[in-house]
Amino acid sequence: GAVVSQHPSRVICKSGTSVKIECRSLDFQATTMFWYRQFPKKSLMLMATSNEGSKATYEQGVEKDKFLINHASLTLSTLTVTSAHPEDSSFYICSAPTSGPSNEQFFGPGTRLTVL
Amino acid sequence: SQQGEEDPQALSIQEGENATMNCSYKTSINNLQWYRQNSGRGLVHLILIRSNEREKHSGRLRVTLDTSKKSSSLLITASRAADTASYFCATGRNQAGTALIFGKGTTLSVSS
Numbered sequence: 236g237a238v239v240s241q242h243p244s245r246v247i248c249k250s251g252t253s254v255k256i257e258c259r260s261l262d263f264q265a266t267t268m269f270w271y272r273q274f275p276k277k278s279l280m281l282m283a284t285s286n287e288g289s290k291a292t293y294e295q296g297v298e299k300d301k302f303l304i305n306h307a308s309l310t311l312s313t314l315t316v317t318s319a320h321p322e323d324s325s326f327y328i329c330s331a332p333t334s335g336p337s338n339e340q341f342f343g344p345g346t347r348l349t350v351l
Numbered sequence: 352s353q354q355g356e357e358d359p360q361a362l363s364i365q366e367g368e369n370a371t372m373n374c375s376y377k378t379s380i381n382n383l384q385w386y387r388q389n390s391g392r393g394l395v396h397l398i399l400i401r402s403n404e405r406e407k408h409s410g411r412l413r414v415t416l417d418t419s420k421k422s423s424s425l426l427i428t429a430s431r432a433a434d435t436a437s438y439f440c441a442t443g444r445n446q447a448g449t450a451l452i453f454g455k456g457t458t459l460s461v462s463s
Contacts, residue, residue, distance in 0.1 A: 241393075269450045269451075276458075277455070277456075278453045278454060278456050279394075279453045280453075281450045281452065284449075284450055326391070328393055328394070330394075330450075332449075338381075338443040338449060338451070339384060339399055340396070340451055341396075342393040342394040342395075343393055344392060344393040345391070345392060345393045347391065
């Protein structure tokens, strides 16, 4: 089946630095991808919708200047956490919808971000 | 935003027992999906049930949907230690290609 990859799987950075996370659809094209954040023992919260060729759509309460999203091609979306702080430490997961009407999604394996 | 509640939040059972998890949602849907997440990993799609279906089976999984009550249940029969994971229900915004809204999840522990 279709696969979505994320890179890196884990990243540890110092406070104030920026971190880029990549989400790739490996054998299908995705004009739309979604970014979620998941805190420990919590559910996934939608952060933004990444649209190929246009601006991302952010959920209420998500700072677009802090979480920069670029959907550079039909197989790649990137999330950059700018000036990261410890409270940004979280598990970031991307997904891409399958073709067809069901809205089933393929999820990446996630990226664990730890900001010191 | 989150779609609704799942209960129980945590469930501990012995191998061989059945596990039932429930999910409620708030908005109208055209389908509801269940996903599984092993600790620190991504999500794996388990099963999708459409709004015009009441029950669906896949291997040891049985999902029911009651649109009048806006609720769904996931039953795992003859559980195994490998079923230990978190389980989430998710609904879309009634349109293909839109983001999923997840419930809070049930953490299942199956001990051998």
